Amino acid sequence: xxxxxxxxxxxxxxxxxxxxxxxxxxxxxxxxxxxxxxxxxxxxxxxxxxxxxxxxxxxxxxxxxxxxxxxxxxxxxxxxxxxxxxxxxxxxxxxxxxxxxxxxxxxxxxxxxxxxxxxxxxxxxxxxxxxxxxxxxxxxxxxxxxxxxxxxxxxxxxxxxxxxxxxxxxxxxxxxxxxxxxxxxxxxxxxxxxxxxxxxxxxxxxxxxxxxxxxxxxxxxxxxxxxxxxxxxxxxxxxxxxxxxxxxxxxxxxxxxxxxxxxxxxxxxxxxxxxxxxxxxxxxxxxxxxxxxxxxxxxxxxxxxxxxxxxxxxxxxxxx
Amino acid sequence: xxxxxxxxxxxxxxxxxxxxxxxxxxxxxxxxxxxxxxxxxxxxxxxxxxxxxxxxxxxxxxxxxxxxxxxxxxxxxxxxxxxxxxxxxxxxxxxxxxxxxxxxxxxxxxxxxxxxxxxxxxxxxxxxxxxxxxxxxxxxxxxxxxxxxxxxxxxxxxxxxxxxxxxxxxxxxxxxxxxxxxxxxxxxxxxxxxxxxxxxxxxxxxxxxxxxxxxxxxxxxxxxxxxxxxxxxxxxxxxxxxxxxxxxxxxxxxxxxxxxxxxxxxxxxxxxxxxxxxxxxxxxxxxxxxxxxxxxxxxxxxxxxxxxxxxxxxxxxxxxxxxxxxxxxxxxxxxxxxxxxxxxxxxxxxxxxxxxxxxxxxxxxxxxxxxxxxxxxxxxxxxxxxxxxxxxxxxxxxxxxxxxxxxxxxxxxxxxxxxxxxxxxxxxxx
Numbered sequence: 001x002x003x004x005x006x007x008x009x010x011x012x013x014x015x016x017x018x019x020x021x022x023x024x025x026x027x028x029x030x031x032x033x034x035x036x037x038x039x040x041x042x043x044x045x046x047x048x049x050x051x052x053x054x055x056x057x058x059x060x061x062x063x064x065x066x067x068x069x070x071x072x073x074x075x076x077x078x079x080x081x082x083x084x085x086x087x088x089x090x091x092x093x094x095x096x097x098x099x100x101x102x103x104x105x106x107x108x109x110x111x112x113x114x115x116x117x118x119x120x121x122x123x124x125x126x127x128x129x130x131x132x133x134x135x136x137x138x139x140x141x142x143x144x145x146x147x148x149x150x151x152x153x154x155x156x157x158x159x160x161x162x163x164x165x166x167x168x169x170x171x172x173x174x175x176x177x178x179x180x181x182x183x184x185x186x187x188x189x190x191x192x193x194x195x196x197x198x199x200x201x202x203x204x205x206x207x208x209x210x211x212x213x214x215x216x217x218x219x220x221x222x223x224x225x226x227x228x229x230x231x232x233x234x235x236x237x238x239x240x241x242x243x244x245x246x247x248x249x250x251x252x253x254x255x256x257x258x259x260x261x262x263x264x265x266x267x268x269x270x271x272x273x274x275x276x277x278x279x280x281x282x283x284x285x286x287x288x289x290x291x292x293x294x295x296x297x298x299x300x301x302x303x304x305x306x307x308x309x310x311x312x313x314x315x316x317x318x319x320x
Numbered sequence: 321x322x323x324x325x326x327x328x329x330x331x332x333x334x335x336x337x338x339x340x341x342x343x344x345x346x347x348x349x350x351x352x353x354x355x356x357x358x359x360x361x362x363x364x365x366x367x368x369x370x371x372x373x374x375x376x377x378x379x380x381x382x383x384x385x386x387x388x389x390x391x392x393x394x395x396x397x398x399x400x401x402x403x404x405x406x407x408x409x410x411x412x413x414x415x416x417x418x419x420x421x422x423x424x425x426x427x428x429x430x431x432x433x434x435x436x437x438x439x440x441x442x443x444x445x446x447x448x449x450x451x452x453x454x455x456x457x458x459x460x461x462x463x464x465x466x467x468x469x470x471x472x473x474x475x476x477x478x479x480x481x482x483x484x485x486x487x488x489x490x491x492x493x494x495x496x497x498x499x500x501x502x503x504x505x506x507x508x509x510x511x512x513x514x515x516x517x518x519x520x521x522x523x524x525x526x527x528x529x530x531x532x533x534x535x536x537x538x539x540x541x542x543x544x545x546x547x548x549x550x551x552x553x554x555x556x557x558x559x560x561x562x563x564x565x566x567x568x569x570x571x572x573x574x575x576x577x578x579x580x581x582x583x584x585x586x587x588x589x590x591x592x593x594x595x596x597x598x599x600x601x602x603x604x605x606x607x608x609x610x611x612x613x614x615x616x617x618x619x620x621x622x623x624x625x626x627x628x629x630x631x632x633x634x635x636x637x638x639x640x641x642x643x644x645x646x647x648x649x650x651x652x653x654x655x656x657x658x659x660x661x662x663x664x665x666x667x668x669x670x671x672x673x674x675x676x677x678x679x680x681x682x683x684x685x686x687x688x689x690x691x692x693x694x695x696x697x698x699x700x701x702x703x704x705x706x707x708x709x710x711x712x713x714x715x716x717x718x719x720x721x722x723x724x725x726x727x728x729x730x731x732x733x734x735x736x737x738x739x740x741x742x743x744x745x746x747x748x749x750x
Contacts, residue, residue: 066423068404087719147510152566153584175569175731261511264569265728280397283420283714285404 059291068285077292088293090266091274094181098270099249102185106245107238109189110196115226117197118204128201132194139191143258146187150174174260177267184259184268188252196241203237204230239312243305250301271297353385353650354409356398359637360389361574362597363605364671371666372658376650385654403642410645411654414455416446416635417711422454427640429454433652438659443676446635446706456655457676458667459637461593463522463708464698466580469613471502471587483698484618484628487554491561497587498562505563506579506586508571509731513722514710515573516730518590519558521709522619522632523551529626530705537712539749543740551622552729552736559732569731574598574606581608590619593695594636596672600688614691616698633704634711635676668692713747720746 060078063071081088113131117124134142149156150173158170173183207230215229231238253272256262262269262277271293278290355373359365366389373385388409390398395413402408403426414421421427429452436444439457447455472479475496485493497504509516525533527547535541536548543549565571565586571579577598580589589595599614601607608614621628639658641651657663664677669686674695713721720742729739 066425068424087716147570151570172566172569175567175733177728177733263723263727264731264733265723277719280400282718283418285400285420285424285426 056291056294059287060295061288061292063288064286073288077289078296080289081292081296087266087269087274088271091262091269091271094266094268095250095252095270095272097181098185098188098252099246102188102249103242103245105185105189106192106196106249107241109193110241111200111231111234111238113193113197114200114204117201128197131197134191135194135198137191139254140258142187142191143255146183146190147174147259150183175264177265180260180264180268184256187259188249188255191255192245192248196245199237199241200234203234207233235312239309242312243308246308247301247305250297250304351380351383351647351650353383353411353647353654355385355387355639355654356390356395356409356412357387357639358390358392358395358413359597360391362671363601365597365637368663368667368670369658372654372663376654376657379653380650383650403644406644408642408644410642410647410651411639412642414638414640415711416455416457416638416707417714419449421640422449426643427454428643428648430456430641430652430655433641433648433655435656435659438661438664438678440676440678442633442704442706443635447638455638455640456659457635457638458658459594459635459671460674460676461634461636462674462695462699462702462704463518463590463619463632463634464593464595464695465522465588465590465617465619466595467588467615467617468581468585469615471497471585472615475500475502475587479615479617482618483616485620487620487623490620491554491557493587494558494561494563503565503579503584503586504558504561504588505565506571506576506589507564507730508568508573508576508579509727510570510572510575512573513718514708514726515576515591516564516568516726517709517721519563519619520551520555520725520730522590523555523622524548525630525632525705526619526625526628527551527622530630530703532626533630533705537707537709539717539747542748543744549736549740552740554622555730556736559730564730564732569727577608578606581612581614588617592634592636594671594673596688596691600672600691616694618698627703629701629703631699631702631704632708633702633706634708635706717743717747 061072061074063073063077065071113127117128121127148154152158152170152172152175155173157173161167161170171179173179211229211233212225215225220229251272252270253276256268256270256273257276260268262273275290275293275297278293279287353376355369357369369387373387376385377383396418399408399412399414403421403424408426414427431453434453434456436453440460443457443460444453447453447457475493477493477496480489494504505519507515507518524536527550528536528541532541532547536543536545541548543552565579576589577591577595580586581599598606599608603609619631639655641648641655645651659677661677661679664675664679667673667675667677668679672688672692709721709725710718724734724739724742728734734742
């Protein structure tokens, strides 16, 4: 009889014969410890995320009358929103400009900064800290600082322009509907470029050096290497950054609220600030209409994110 | 045996007497009366309301009155989320434009809870809706035009005996100030929805008179009315003459005070008479210098104006009792504690602001007595319109007022016809 190690699988037996060496039973995973450990997080998730979302959907098809009477109105809020609310459409336009241009500038700018660090420009370590530090600051602090920077009389921007002899260009950057949105956008880019830079830098360091080496051997210039080698390889990272950046900008609130409050003349009004105003600044407790705005906007963001992901997704897998 | 019974009865009797004596002390032991209030950055008002709290605590040993201090925006958001949840404080700060608390049943009528004999009837009327009084008015204020006496003298202009310039004189004053490199009007709309409209609104009041001005604000008079257009046109002339600072759109309310009396300095500051809350504090806390030459003039009289003596009088800070409060009686006692004649006098003498509480102002004393006397002098012969535009307008009209009359029009971003058209579209109920 050949030697059989005790852990070797025993030979198959005839079904009629009883099993003298039954297979060890698998230990069943106990559910209660899993539930116990997951419960706190789930409670918080359901309480602070799922319930508010569901409640917002509910509110959007109701009107809160005085004395807390709730009246179902179907799609009336949505109809009023789409047909008779010029401020909503102004907010949509502003948010769209902010999201599209801001997203592209954010990711492209982050990539360029990352490339600077990747090729080790002088003082690269210092620049990395300098460019990333704004990411760590809160929107409130950033907003207040930049309101001072843009101030007409004592702001740095106008002071520099006067010092350079370009006093004719000094401007009320946040007080002019033509420039206010762009001024807020610049501030937003200042805060977030460092984040995209770090992500792109990590992705750059993860690129296979032999591919880049092969490109150099083929006398590939830096621009060509960037366009035909680096960017395609960074595509998944860039797509993720584009999507995240787009979502964040479509929901922009804090910076606008601190810097301009949506003015002047609604030129920086975003959908989020408009929802807030309708919910808390108007003399009403009715959350139905602002909830309708929030629901509609969420759907629009979702649709655009799905479109973006579909359009930008890589069809062919890169092999190297 | 008898002695033992007597001793026991005496002991029981003594215990009962002790319990009766201690019971009031224990009645509110561990109780907390919660108050949410605005004006966290105005030390005099903080001290006033905290004093009322301490006085109430002395009357009810064991009771703690806990005041949470907010700035206005944060307070309103907190209330809008807490009250629908059946929570929130027992007493909270509000202003007369916030009728939504009444229509939604979040506050209770105070007719039988407050001693109204101590409150001016006109102030009570502001809070009387559908025959019931819903809020306790505390602060009354008028819209005033503060100015720097020394700068006016420097410009070679003398204040008329009635302290009121004509339209043309006021425009001329603005031009003179600008030519002398002095900002004529320190005003900013960076963080408030109303100060940019002071000059425009006061001019409309004086041009139209109280009745038609009220109609305008209630959407019953068109902004296309020639008198209204004339006022808008005059204000546009002021704007084009450089009346406002270049950073008008971003300058905050507190910063405009500093701009006026500190750096860089300005000739005039239109402001509610609660100006004192920020100005009459130590300089290192943002107050005006002790020797600042503060004066008060009337807003200019309008050509063919219906009411040059008109002024806006408004109720500001008020308090209400949460309908969900379990301590309504105690809450009412706190309101009454703030409304005694002594507290009214204290309000005037420390906050330097009019009060809705009936107070004898003749005996006013203190370091700013001369200011208060000048303020009272400017009220002589005044005919009052009760309420600021921001208190009366609602919804889209209010939002448009904030963007147009408060911000874009005095900011020089809109011509007269566009401003008028936008206000009509949002406010005029044909």
